Structure formats: structure tokens, C-alpha cells
Amino acid sequence: MNTHFFSNTAVMFGRTMRHITRSPDTIITTTIMPIAFLLLFVYVFGGAIQAGPGSYVNYLLPGILLITIASGISYTAYRLFLDLQSGIFDRYHSMPIARSSVLWGHVLTSVVANAISVVVVVLVALLMGFRSSAGVLAWLAVAGILFLFTLALTWLAVIPGLTAKSVDGAAAFAENQPVTAIVNSIRALFAQQPRCRVPCAPSQRTSRSPRSSTRSEPCSRNSRSEATSGSPSPGAAASSLSPLRSLWWSTGAKSPE
Amino acid sequence: MTEVAIQVKALRKSFKDTHVLKGVDFDVARGSIFALLGSNGAGKTTIVRILTTLLKPDDGTTRVDGFDVGSQPARVRESISLTGQFAAVDEILTGRENLIMIAKLRQVKSAGKVADALLARFGLADAGSRRVSTYSGGMRRRLDIAMSLIGAPRIIFLDEPTTGLDPEGRLEVWQVIQNLAERGVTVFLTTQYLDEAEKLADRIAILHDGVIIVSGTLEELRKMLPPAKVEYVARQPTLEEIFLAVVGSDTVGSDQVGSDTKKDTVGSDTKKDTVGSDTKEQR
Numbered sequence: 001m002n003t004h005f006f007s008n009t010a011v012m013f014g015r016t017m018r019h020i021t022r023s024p025d026t027i028i029t030t031t032i033m034p035i036a037f038l039l040l041f042v043y044v045f046g047g048a049i050q051a052g053p054g055s056y057v058n059y060l061l062p063g064i065l066l067i068t069i070a071s072g073i074s075y076t077a078y079r080l081f082l083d084l085q086s087g088i089f090d091r092y093h094s095m096p097i098a099r100s101s102v103l104w105g106h107v108l109t110s111v112v113a114n115a116i117s118v119v120v121v122v123l124v125a126l127l128m129g130f131r132s133s134a135g136v137l138a139w140l141a142v143a144g145i146l147f148l149f150t151l152a153l154t155w156l157a158v159i160p161g162l163t164a165k166s167v168d169g170a171a172a173f174a175e176n177q178p179v180t181a182i183v184n185s186i187r188a189l190f191a192q193q194p195r196c197r198v199p200c201a202p203s204q205r206t207s208r209s210p211r212s213s214t215r216s217e218p219c220s221r222n223s224r225s226e227a228t229s230g231s232p233s234p235g236a237a238a239s240s241l242s243p244l245r246s247l248w249w250s251t252g253a254k255s256p257e
Numbered sequence: 258m259t260e261v262a263i264q265v266k267a268l269r270k271s272f273k274d275t276h277v278l279k280g281v282d283f284d285v286a287r288g289s290i291f292a293l294l295g296s297n298g299a300g301k302t303t304i305v306r307i308l309t310t311l312l313k314p315d316d317g318t319t320r321v322d323g324f325d326v327g328s329q330p331a332r333v334r335e336s337i338s339l340t341g342q343f344a345a346v347d348e349i350l351t352g353r354e355n356l357i358m359i360a361k362l363r364q365v366k367s368a369g370k371v372a373d374a375l376l377a378r379f380g381l382a383d384a385g386s387r388r389v390s391t392y393s394g395g396m397r398r399r400l401d402i403a404m405s406l407i408g409a410p411r412i413i414f415l416d417e418p419t420t421g422l423d424p425e426g427r428l429e430v431w432q433v434i435q436n437l438a439e440r441g442v443t444v445f446l447t448t449q450y451l452d453e454a455e456k457l458a459d460r461i462a463i464l465h466d467g468v469i470i471v472s473g474t475l476e477e478l479r480k481m482l483p484p485a486k487v488e489y490v491a492r493q494p495t496l497e498e499i500f501l502a503v504v505g506s507d508t509v510g511s512d513q514v515g516s517d518t519k520k521d522t523v524g525s526d527t528k529k530d531t532v533g534s535d536t537k538e539q540r
Contacts, residue, residue, distance in 0.1 A: 004364065011361045019349050087345035091404070094309040094339040094414075096331060097362050 005098040012105025016079065020113050026075050030117045034068040035124050042128055054191075057130045061122070062186035068121050069114045069150050073157040076110040080161030103158055110154040111147065118146060132190040142189050149182060261320075262287040262412050262443040263308065268317035270303055277303050279467030280317070285460070287411075290434065290444040292458035294451065299464045301447040302342060305416045308445070309339045322411055338410035342417050344397040345404075348390040352381050352400050355389060356407065363408035375403040379433070395426030402433055412443040419453060424497050431457060452497075 020026060042057050080103075083089050092102050122130070134142070263285035270278040277300040285291040295301045306312035308321055310330040319326040322336035346355050353372050360368035376385040379399045389397065398418065405413055415434065419427040434457055437444055448454055454461045455475055462472035471478060 007364070008362055011358055015347060015350065015358055018354070022349050086348075087341040087343045088347060090306075090309075090311055090341050091339060091345040092362075093311055094334055094337060095359075095362060096334040 005101055008097045008101035009104045009108070012101050013108045014105075016105050016109035017112065019079065020109060027113055027117055027120070030068065030072040030075070030113070031120045033071055034064045034117075034121050037067060038064055038121070038125060038128060055129055055131070057125055057128050058132065058190065059187065061125045061130055062190065063183045064125070065118055065121060065146060065186065066149065066183060068117050069146065069153060072114040072117050073110055073150065073153045075113070076106055076154050077157040077161035077164070080106055080158060081164050084162065106161075107151065107154045107158065110157075111150050114150045114154075115147075134190050138189045142186050145182060145186060145189075260287040261285070262289075262322060263291070263445060264318070264320040265304070265308070266318045268304070268307065268319060269315045270300070270307065270312070271315055276467055278314075281464070281467070281469055283462050283469055283472055285443060285445060287443050288438065288441045289459040290438050290446060290457050292454035292461045293445070293447045293464055294449070294454050294461060295447070295464035296449060300467060301464060302416055304464070305339070305341075305414050305445070305447060309337055309414055310334055311339075336410060337412045337414060338405040338408070339414045340401050340405045340416065340418060342420065344394075344401040346389050346397055346400055349388060351386050351388055352376060352392070352396075353385040355400060356404060359404045359407045365408055371407060375406065379403045380429075393426075395422055395429055398422060398426065398430055399433065402430070406437075410442070412445065413437060414445045416447050417449065418446065419448070419450065424500055427453070 038057070038060065041060055083102075083106075089102065093099060132138075261284050263283075265281055265283050268278050268281040269276075281300075281304065283291075293301050293304065303312065307314045308319060308326060310326055310333055313327070321333045324332040324336065326333050346352075347358070350358065353376060356372035356375055357368045360371050365371055373382075373385070376382045379402070381396060381400060381403070384392065384396060389400065392400065402415070402418065405415075418434070419430050422430065431453070434444055434446065438459075444457075446454070446457065458475070460472065460474055461478055462469045463478075464470075
């Protein structure tokens, strides 16, 4: 069985990729909302939000990228559900193929489609003035984090895709995940502040707890360590309170309290 | 004695408190057309799903092509092909791409050639490069069945293959099924149309209330059927004959059906050769 896993997956991947290339509207609709957010927050609310030194779009982009992916993966649930409804799943499952290849085809397509969406959003951000001093390695690290995030979230989206009883149920997948910690890591990578010329990583601003004020003192540690250590940053603590709020905070807005 | 392709003994299946199958027994001889009759919700699809390894039975033994469905599902899948109740085709791909996809999944070499041969055989050669979403119901069903023939499965399951088709589409599908049986493929057919079973099947079984209440050849069943059902059988072909006589003979569609049928019988030798060589290549 497993001997055919890769060739089966390649066929499945080719099939769902054709769905994307023949109806590019899925990519367009995935990117429109994050781009609208970018425009809204930078040009409409931008002046009212204090995000510290540096341009606001630099601060905003990591969160927007995750929103892009979170809205993109719901298409995977939708497509899986349609496959299940149309009976093509039954056909695959009654054939001598590696069964997991059916799902892997969808998941890999989701990764590629989201990568395209993310690139589009980054290009728009560049037009809006996003600049990063990040080197090749840091960009690769960002790409890696986004890749893993897409993969993890897509597999989560597979669950409602396979269990939903209606299209609404499949598509209305809760996209709000506790993502603040990931947003902060990407910010730190983009910011690339090895010598801490600017007061350390922007993550403190997402929370106004007393701890954050102590951490804004001259920073002795590399912001990159924050990205990798996974130490309980205020953002991560906040994210466990409410996923929705964490996404809100990742845009840099002040807590409603 | 003929070899047994499908063997079902004391098959039981319940969904929560609903006992769908309460001890189903039947055998299907190799190379024959077996029709399972039953009203909606009788459990026909449940039996098909169990035999095609999609659903686990609660109890009973099922063997397909000599392999136990419960313990050797992978071997069973190599022997069978399923054409489900709804045409399981990819609407965004073209007809040819659908066939190539299945051929590649079944590790058939020269997938393109196999696809073209099947498109020609099912009268879809002109539509092969069009997206399936533009196909009519009959064309979808023919493509669906064509996809099931790839890889030369020895047993084909057809779950209500003509439901929702117009009379001409049904005739096309019947022709296909008869051609399959001539090639030695075992066909397991479910239907709710009595005339369909009457026309096609070597053996017929009627599933009612979770058990097979009668099974046998048409001649055997004729003597057993209650009068009310005999009347139903007799009336439906009559209406169909009227329909085909009034509509069918003058339309282009039915002409095509006629010519396709002729082509199939005349050219069947050469086509058999091409398909046969493909089969050899795979092994």
C-alpha cells in the first residue's frame, strides 16, 4: 500500500491544484480581506494606534499574514466536504490506493494556495511601505513558521470538513486560534534587532500588564531568543484568555478594557 | 459448478436502533449480472457499501473475489470497482482528466491511451476535453462507469446506475452493462426499477425488511411475484415504449444512441484488443 503513497498523493495534489488554478477566485477572496484590514488599519486607524517606533505597517503585517492563512484554510474544509458529498471519496476509498493520500492532496494544495495568498499580501504591504532588515535566514524562518502554521491549521480544518453535515458547517470553521505568540515571533524575525537599538521586541505593547513595563528596560537579551524560546510572553498568556482577543491584539489595538 | 464471485452469509447491520440488514444471504456467480431489488431505504446501498469495504458489518461473513471483506479489504479493493449512487466525477476536471486521474491512481501504464480508448468506447470522444460540469446527466453517468472500468476490475458494483436518467440515458447505460457481462465481468447491480432487473439480470434478489425475501432467475420469480407487482412491471415498459415512439425516433439523440450501439457491436473486436493489451501491460 505505502509503496504508492507518494505517487497517489501526487495525483491527488495535481487534482486539487487544478481546482485552484481553474477557479483562482478562491485565492482572490482569501487575500481581499487581509488586504482590506491592512488598508483599514494603516490608513484609517493607523494614526490613532500607538505601536511604538517604526512604521505601523511593519508592526501590523505579521498578524495580517496569519489572518490570511486562517481565512484561507476554510476552503480546504469546504472542498473536502464537497468531495464527501459528491461520492468521489467513496470511489477513492474503494480503490487500491493509499487512503491518506486523499487528505494529503487537499492539505498540500492548501499549503500552496496559502503561500500564494501570503505572497500577494506581502507584496501589497511592500507597496504600502513595509520594509524589513531581515536577512535571507530570517525570511526563511518566517516562511517556515508560516508553513508549519498553515499545515497545522489545515489539518484542523480537515476535521469539520469531514464531519460537517452542511456546507455552512464546513465553511464556518472557527478561524480564530491563539496565535499571538506566533505573531510576536514573526515580528521579531522581521525586526532583526540583534543589538537592541530599539527597545526590545514589540510584544510588550500587546499587553499592559505590569510585567511589560519592567521588560521595556534596556534589553539584555536578543529578540530572536524570544522567537525560539517559547517563554511565557504576555502575548501568549493573553492568548489563552481568548483567541478572538488575541487576534485583535495582534493588530496592535488597545484592549477594550 | 460456476465459481462464486460474491458470497454473503447472515449479514447484519444496524444504525443505532434501526436494524437495516437482519441476516442477508446470497451468492453471485462469476461473470453474471446480479440485480438487487428493493424500495428506497431497503438497505441496498448499505449492502453495496459493506461489500466495497466502505462500511463495517455488525455480523456475518462476506467474501468478494475469494477474499474476506473484513480481514483483507486491500485485496478486495484490487478486484472491485464501485459506481456509486451519484456520479462520482470531478466536475472541474475534463472528462479525459478524470479518466487519467483514475488510471494513474490504479498504476495503469499509458494512462492517456487508456483514457482515449474509453472516451471513444463510451461516445465521449468529442466531449473529452470539456469540463464535466458541462455534461448532461447521461454523459456523466457514462463517464462514471468508464472510470470504474479502468484497471480491469473483475467485479463491478453499480448502485442504482439509472436513477435520475431519462429513458434514452437508461438505454445507453443498459447497453454498457450488457457489454460488460459479455466481457466476463461480474456485475452487481442495485435498482428500484423492476424492468431494469428484468431486462439485464441473470439472477434477481429482492431485499425487503432486512432480508432477501426471494431470489432466483426471472423465470423463477415470475411464478412467485404477487399480482400487484406483476401489474407494475407490465405498465412501465408500455409508457416507455410510448415515450420512445413519440419522442425518441425523431430526435437526433436517439439516432446517436442507435449508431453508437451498432458501432459498439461492429467494432467490439478491435476495441477488445486494445483494452486487452492495456491489461497485459499492467501485469
